[in-house]
Amino acid sequence: MSKKNDIQLLRITHLRGPNIWTYRPALEVWLDLGELEDFPSNLLPGLTERLTGWLPALVEHHCGVGERGGFLQRLEEGTWMGHVLEHVVIELLNLAGMPTGFGQTRSTSQRGVYRMVFRARDEQVARCALQQGHALLMAAINDEPFDVKAAVELVREQIDDCYLGPSTAAIVGAATDRGIPHIRLNDGNLVQLGYGAAQRRIWTAETDKTSAIAENIASNKDLTKSLLKSCGVPVPEGEVVDSPEAAWEAAQDIGLPVVLKPLDGNHGRGVSLELTERADIEAAFKVAEAEGSDVIVERYVPGDEHRLLVVGGQVVAAARGESLWITGNGRDSVRRLIDDQLNSDPRRGEAEEFPLETIILEREPAMCLLLERQGLNPESVPAAGQRVLVQRNGNVAIDCTDDVHPDVAFAASLAARVVGLDIAGIDLVVSDISKPLAPQRGAIVEVNAGPGLLMHLKPAEGLPRPVGQAIADHLFSADETGRIPLIGIGGTQGGATIARLTAWFLHLSGKHVGLACGDGLFLANRRVETRPSATFDAGQRLLMNRDVNAVVIENGPASILGHGLAYDRCQVGVVTDAASIDGLVHHDVHEHAQLFKVLRTQIDVVLDQGTGVLNADDALLADMAELCDGSVLLYTTNPEHPAVQAHRARDGRALIGLPEHIQIFQGQQPAGRVPLQGAAAQRVLATLQERHGLNADDARRALMAAVGAAWSLGVAPELVNAGLETFATTLPA
Known part of the structure; x- marks a missing residue:
């Protein structure tokens, strides 16, 4: 059969609100099938086989038949290419991680011209899926090669660029479940919940109730500790230093072992734990200094790092960290072992939806310093059976919400109130979170504004927690809908x-x-x-x-x-x-x-x-x-x-x-x-x-x-x- 000319995309309209097709945003595309108007799917030899070979999940599309395999039945009986394109685009979006169940295709008053529509929260993502779906369909019609994996990846990249981050999406989703409307105010994560005078605003896990003063306090670890200590919250002793030599002197005064970290850092960057040797302390100073404006030396608190999420004065979720180890085999370098034994974990990745980050040593100087303290570097080859500590703490992704002792919850809630944050991530170190802090010499080590929620939404172990709902309920009382007349x-x-x-x-x-x-x-x-x-x-x-x-x-x-x-x-x-x-x-x-x-x-x-x-x-x-x-x-x-x-x-x-x-x-x-x-x-x-x-x-x-x-x-x-x-x-x- 001779090669068929491309389906022409005459007009593309992003319907941003409820419309004649659906309550939600959609992309409406006017198509001119041209000569393909005379070639429904049953008259194109091999089309169904090629499409199902590339997109096997098309069998799950019910279509008008109303049951599994419905769309394939339509393909075999004969359906027009506008309808086929609709399902191809929807399946590409599904494969890219953005499930899309709605689509329709209707003829117009012009022969061969159709209106095809599919649900689309973001116009750029929808246009990308349309472009790739169009190319895939024409390749299938003309029996030409097509890289489905690359097409899906392009759509996925567009989703990563354009969609809300997981923390913001969780809050918006919880608000939507309550019937509270939302408007996205920028290309990032600034979102308005509700309309007019009834609105509240969020920016990831910060809200318009979040005090700017409190944020500034939280960003200054020394000031935070001073305020917490004055209110009876257990914190490790510490001192701000301005040189490697001063760090060693402060460590001696505080008592070894110690922790060095940037005064205004975040995400655990530049933090070195359990330091006892002068050379290690001075090296850790340089690592911390590169991540923040000043460096603080603190008493080392034994135990595991925990993150408690406090919303409106209540602890609503908790996660525990664990140490990361690799085991040598006598053949592979530390770098290769990290890839094989840690980065191979499907929970690790670069995108925001992964609960654990990919470990890349070039951006983790604190890990490199830890390796040096063990006499190793990224290219070293550990002996067979040798265990190597890669990260002493961090990796906070194991849910422990149900284990939190009331005394620990009270201390975390008090810390958030002292700093003045309505939503806070409280970092504390304790050996057993199910027991009171004082007997274990546990302590709160940081208070974070705008905490990430992913560790609670998708923990590496344990139950997900409805933290988005907790924040939505914090912003709107039970009888509030965020609506105005x-x-x-x-x-x-x-x-x-x-x-x-x-x-x-x-x-x-x-x-x-x-x-x-x-x-x-x-x-x-x-x-x-x-x-x-x-x-x-x-x-x-x-x-x-x-x-x-x-x-x-x-x-x-x-x-x-x-x-x-x-x-x-x-x-x-x-x-x-x-x-x-x-x-x-x-x-x-x-x-x-x-x-x-x-x-x-x-x-x-x-x-x-x-x-x-x-x-x-x-x-x-x-x-x-x-x-x-x-x-x-x-x-x-x-x-x-x-x-x-x-x-x-x-x-x-x-x-x-x-x-x-x-x-x-x-x-x-x-x-x-x-x-x-x-x-x-x-x-x-x-x-x-x-x-x-x-x-x-x-x-x-x-x-x-x-x-x-x-x-x-x-x-x-x-x-x-x-x-x-x-x-x-x-x-x-």
Whole structure:
């Protein structure tokens, strides 16, 4: 068979928020199959065999069949290449360590052109997986060689570069499990949990509750020890020194053996233990000095190093270290023995997901010094059976949380409080952590700000600990969700004025409101951006603003199709109409009925405790009521509307708009009235008609959308009336 031309990638769009495909970010790709439109998989000899040979786990893809082997069945029966590419990309992501279970491929109105989508938290990772998947599929189609391992490695490298580190990811994951939303604020690990005024921020295991003063104290080991000692926390005696000679003098004063370490170091770098000889102490000074600004000499505390994680004053996890040894064979060097006996451990690696680091002697001068003290260097060949100590302590990755004695936990918690850290890694040395410190002469040797969590999430031995959950619970009490009142307004006509009206009603109720709509970006009724702001980016800007405690965001169909919603869920979702498809041909929307799938996105994200506000006079929108997780409020200009009557009979909320007034109902009971005959109300209705080209009934429905949204958040009808009297129909400068 002749070589087939490449599938053309016509357009790639990263949908950053909930969209027509899924609640989560996704990559949407428009594909032109070209001549391959006439060649489904069953007409391409050997394709299935080549794909399953390269990607054997494709057998696990259920596809539309709904069971294991479903996708392979589709391949054998015949499916089109857009669908095949979807599964190839998903499998590459799975192999690279980023499981991705969602994907869809749908035809468009153009022959041979498809929309393929797959879930993607990060755009660069998704694009890399797409690029490699595209190349793999074309190689399979044309029976050409392809390096699957290299492709997977490229995707994995992109994941390592772009995704959150394991400590941050654990906290974000725990927050997500509690329904707390998040926004990533930079390319690293700075993350906002929650929206607006309800937000908290984390940067790995530091939070916006973490004191900068406390961090500076923790970075100065001598000051930390001084404060701990003054409060009765056991610490080893020590002295800051400025030369090798001073280190030896201090060691003699303190009493041998001693420990030398950098005053402001971390991760155990430059630490030398149990030193007794002058030459070793002076050599250790140089190692420590290279890692920090000053050097401290301390009394050596016998026992194992332990790391206790303190969150909000409580010890939530503990890990123990162990010494590292190699055994000589009379043939191999120390360097080779380390690789064979230690670095071969599958728990060791360079990436953050490995609980243990790869040992590279060139970056571990303290290890080299320890070897020298044993008369060895990296190229030495130990005798057969000779045991060589590579690291006296460190390697803290054995869970011992359940063994911590209450006395030890109290000392660790007190140390964190004395320094002033809300989250702290407390390093202590003790022979038996299940017994009190004092009888063992155990001591706290360091207090660390921003401690790593991986040793507790993926211990080399023992149970993982839910430390991410502990931190999320520390930041948010049991009844806090990190959410503020958020109203999303979807539709095609009058959205900007409806959004401004809604925001004004909330403003009068005492909220500091952020508004993003076609008329600009507003903070507390002050326009801070004049360009149209019914966009994803504008909405996110509001959600990041700490001063905002309520948000209203306009979401037109084009924004939903092009970017997705700026938020994950909302308290109130409004859909006003499906009247216009102007400007949507680019998204292959040619009929009004297609707007249902687009606008339902706004209703899909309403919270369980929220409200969907729907225009019952549009039969297309009324059908969305069953999709809402929360309650539903229907509005109509027809007092006898059968769907509204049935809804009220079930104690549902409704608005009925007559020429004279809007009547508000809770079930069958009147709950208030908004007069429409006054000059202020007429002025607002006239604005809706003149500015947006609405007729009288549609203008009344638009006003009801704003009233319904405000009432859903507890704004009283009387306050709505006052809002109509004071609403500025002209835009502020």
